[in-house]
Amino acid sequence: MELIQCSDFMKPKIEIFILVFIMLLGLFFSSYRVVREKALVIRDVEQNTQKVIPVPERKFVLSFIHSVQKTPVYEIFYIEDNNKLTLRETKYYSLGVGLPFNEVNSKFSNDEGEFDLKFTRDFDSIPIRVSPIPKHEINIGGKVYPLTVFVKPEDLMIISATDRWSIKNLWRKEQKDGRKLSESRG
Numbered sequence: 001m002e003l004i005q006c007s008d009f010m011k012p013k014i015e016i017f018i019l020v021f022i023m024l025l026g027l028f029f030s031s032y033r034v035v036r037e038k039a040l041v042i043r044d045v046e047q048n049t050q051k052v053i054p055v056p057e058r059k060f061v062l063s064f065i066h067s068v069q070k071t072p073v074y075e076i077f078y079i080e081d082n083n084k085l086t087l088r089e090t091k092y093y094s095l096g097v098g099l100p101f102n103e104v105n106s107k108f109s110n111d112e113g114e115f116d117l118k119f120t121r122d123f124d125s126i127p128i129r130v131s132p133i134p135k136h137e138i139n140i141g142g143k144v145y146p147l148t149v150f151v152k153p154e155d156l157m158i159i160s161a162t163d164r165w166s167i168k169n170l171w172r173k174e175q176k177d178g179r180k181l182s183e184s185r186g
Contacts, residue, residue, distance in 0.1 A: 002005065005144050030170075032169055032171055033168050033170060034165060034168075035168050036164070037056055038058050039161065040079075041162050047156060048154075055140055056141060058080075060075065060077050060138055061075065061078075062137075063137050063139065066094070071094040073090065073091070073092045074091040080122075083160070083162060084161070086120060086122050088118065088120060090116075091117065092113075093113060093147075105119060107119070124160065126160075128157050128158075129154060130152070132153035136148070169179060
């Protein structure tokens with residue numbers, strides 16, 4: 001009589017487990033991708049904390065109310081491959097002290113009171129003393145963050161860029177792209 005060993009029962013279960021694991025792994029990687037994306041690092045200097053926010057399109061807008069003119073100013077930045085922050089455009093609605101109008105190597109336009117200055121200025125980081133005045137914000141892909149969410153008014157924050165690894169759902173992107181396509185046809 002042959003003795004039955006415990007390993008005789010375990011072998012088929014391990015093979016099934018490995019097969020199921022490989023199938024689940026395949027399903028996961030057919031729906032998700034690990035990608036490297038650009039992100040902003042917003043550091044609160046006084047509290048020594050930081051928040052990382054993805055910037056999938058590499059574009060963000062800093063906005064504030066000008067302290068003298070009391071009108072909104074929008075500064076449009078892009079994150080470069082080397083993680084430099086490039087200020088490419090400033091939009092504002094009044095001319096006066098502290099507002100640019102004639103930069104070297106720039107293009108200035110006035111469209112019925114909307115002033116637009118296009119140029120290129122690179123920064124490694126952007127230090128900001130956060131104003132308690134409303135509308136001191138950062139806009140990333142249509143999502144608006146008041147700067148007072150990150151630091152207290154009058155505190156110093158430093159904005160820089162980094163690369164970040166994340167997992168993206170491919171089905172969700174296809175659904176969004178499909179919605180955009182149907183909206184543009186409608």
